[in-house]
Amino acid sequence: MDENMQKLKRGNIYAKIPAVKDKEIFQTLLINKKLKIERIISQGQVTAKGKWLKEARDEWVILLKGAAKLRFRKGSRLIKLRAGDYLLIPANTSHCVEWTSPRQKTIWLAVHS
Amino acid sequence: MDENMQKLKRGNIYAKIPAVKDKEIFQTLLINKKLKIERIISQGQVTAKGKWLKEARDEWVILLKGAAKLRFRKGSRLIKLRAGDYLLIPANTSHCVEWTSPRQKTIWLAVHS
Numbered sequence: 001m002d003e004n005m006q007k008l009k010r011g012n013i014y015a016k017i018p019a020v021k022d023k024e025i026f027q028t029l030l031i032n033k034k035l036k037i038e039r040i041i042s043q044g045q046v047t048a049k050g051k052w053l054k055e056a057r058d059e060w061v062i063l064l065k066g067a068a069k070l071r072f073r074k075g076s077r078l079i080k081l082r083a084g085d086y087l088l089i090p091a092n093t094s095h096c097v098e099w100t101s102p103r104q105k106t107i108w109l110a111v112h113s
Numbered sequence: 114m115d116e117n118m119q120k121l122k123r124g125n126i127y128a129k130i131p132a133v134k135d136k137e138i139f140q141t142l143l144i145n146k147k148l149k150i151e152r153i154i155s156q157g158q159v160t161a162k163g164k165w166l167k168e169a170r171d172e173w174v175i176l177l178k179g180a181a182k183l184r185f186r187k188g189s190r191l192i193k194l195r196a197g198d199y200l201l202i203p204a205n206t207s208h209c210v211e212w213t214s215p216r217q218k219t220i221w222l223a224v225h226s
Binding site for chain 2: 011
């Protein structure tokens with residue numbers, strides 16, 4: 001691991017929430033050779049219609065505040081997420097963000113590995 | 114990645130909280146070749162006096178509910194954690210849990226990589 005990582009990288013996931021305008025906000029909290037942990041803040045944003053997201057790595061995600069709906073291409077499965085809900089989005093799994101609450105900020109923690 | 118991992122492993126971090134008796138409760142939420150994500154539930158438990166914890170892997174931890182205090186051997190640094198606080202405990206860093214709230218359950222999410 002890089003020497004730059006050898007710090008007690010600290011913060012509070014609910015603090016210093018920036019204003020959300022057009023786009024979701026992605027902030028990297030930790031990155032090393034094995035993973036990336038990020039905070040994502042949404043407010044009403046969704047995946048562009050007809051577009052599917054697919055990552056080469058596993059993404060484990062937990063919704064900590066707010067509310068959202070994810071859609072999986074396979075079986076058109078819809079998953080509603082509320083505070084505390086987590087799930088694994090396996091690598092190469094087509095999915096999209098179908099809805100995020102427009103009234104409040106949704107805070108996600110995502111772990112890519 | 115193992116085929117067994119190819120599922121939408123889902124749950125809620127605040128649900129199905131077991132009773133905490135003598136020991137902290139560790140539950141693995143995800144494990145793959147790169148990382149292990151676990152939920153830890155504490156209620157009053159601390160590291161045995163004079164003992165230091167030290168892991169071969171990085172541990173990124175976020176306290177989601179409750180309150181705790183971690184002590185780092187180097188500089189005898191004390192870090193108080195409240196809901197939402199996260200930090201990286203780099204590999205091979207001696208530390209201990211000096212205090213966890215006895216009045217409420219403390220829920221941690223830990224990512225080992």
